[in-house]
Amino acid sequence: MKHIAVILAAGSGRRMGTETPKQFLMLSGKPVLAHSLDAFEQNAHICQILVVTHPDYMEHTKCIVRDGGWQKVCHVIAGGAERTDSSLAAIRAVSEQASAEGDEAYTLLLHDAARPFVSQDIISRVCTALETASAVNVCIPSSDTILQTDAEGLRMTSVPPRNMLRRVQTPQGFRLEVIAEAYRRAMADTDFQATDDCSIVLRYMPEVDICLVEGEEANLKLTNRDDLSLLDPNTSLKGMTPLEAYRARMLRPLQLKMLEMLKVIADILDRNGVRWWLQGGTLLGAVRHGGFIPWDDDMDIDVLKEDVPRMVEALRRELPPQYELPDPPRRTPIYKVRLSDSFFVEYADDFSLPYSKGVYIDIFPQGPAPTVSRGFARIVARGYCKANSILGRQHYYSLRSFAEFFWFGARRAIFGCLWKLACLLRPSDRYLAQDLQNNGLGLIHERNRIFPLSKVRFEDTEFPAPADPDFYLREDFGDYMQLPPEAQRHGHAVFYVPSLNALH
């Protein structure tokens, strides 16, 4: 019997969210993919290895294979859009080889490249089981209770008995003719849904017994941001500086910390009748991604300006001791709830101010704005904010800065007066906007697009949102479902340490 290992490395690792797909990141000094290749190379049962890779990484994979010097790797082929497409590419390649060679029985062991910790025992168990079985799955008992939900995932419908549940791993092993036939039937089915290889055999060849062998807890699949911590500290993220790699690894913990903060704030605001809602990138993340924008670490909420005094009082009274609500500076009246025992550095941070310390959530007061055209609001607010920020940064003495002081001072005064005039002359019951000083984009929103507030799901929680999130987002971002170019996908944090104690 000829056991052929297939290493599936054609995924793009969306959930991990790194630029380089996870199978090419570094783990203990070599690419994740190389660990599986080592394991199958070493195992005496395996006589050949086939690597299925992403077409964009064909050359890269061939380089890895060349450098690793594995004797058993004979082909690197391109995979497809879904994992099943990649498996199918391998099945076809091996079938061709089998019909050309026409000798003994072939088996395939289909293994996720993202499971670098596969052991010799697991591989051997699968090969031994294939002596008698035509399909073998690797699984481990579930220590958590698993429940079944309704179609929306909102209600519990049943709890299957735990002793009959298992978590599935790879490599899954098959006689070549069995897996080839199962895929042939699957591809002929118009209702086919992508799934793992054993499930395809189970569904399309119910006559075949699928034998189970024991997996190992350690044989985990690198999947989410959290799993980045398993990778090499400095070199894990190819082409990144150590600081960039650190940031990439800390992004998810930072997001979770912010989410935890928002839940605390939400609870206090809701109990005190403060009207607030998600805004900006946070609202966009909720609608487009069901939570954080994957590369972002910002959390912004709006609060109705008339509720601000009540909000400040409630937060000061009820926030847990590690949270702070400093007074906002006069120049930019944005409230920030900060987690004071964390350490967080952002590009614009000024550590001479108590205002700049720890992970924070921005709270933007939204008050009545004059009924003016969006264009007018944009020009005036942008002009004012630009002048204001340049004046705020003047701290050296030169002829140029002296001239700028007058030039931008005059501009700020003119734009400020125009806005005050508009506030006086135009009704202010239709629109809401941030204070002029904060409103760098000059955005105004109609009250009746915000109220009555709706709800939007953000990660595991529902938070208040404008009445018409789609309209709100289109006003702020245009075609907001379109992802920005890769180069613009970055967050705010430069450096984040979860707890200041960690620095001792």
Ligand code: CTP
């Ligand atoms: N895989 C593949 N071809 C695909 C999709 C996945 O070869 N079209 C591989 C992956 O490279 C990985 C394994 O199948 O080794 C398990 O898939 P998964 O963990 O889902 O990886 P990705 O699809 O890369 O990740 P994500 O689902 O987060 O995008």
Ligand code: MG
């Ligand atoms: Mg996937």
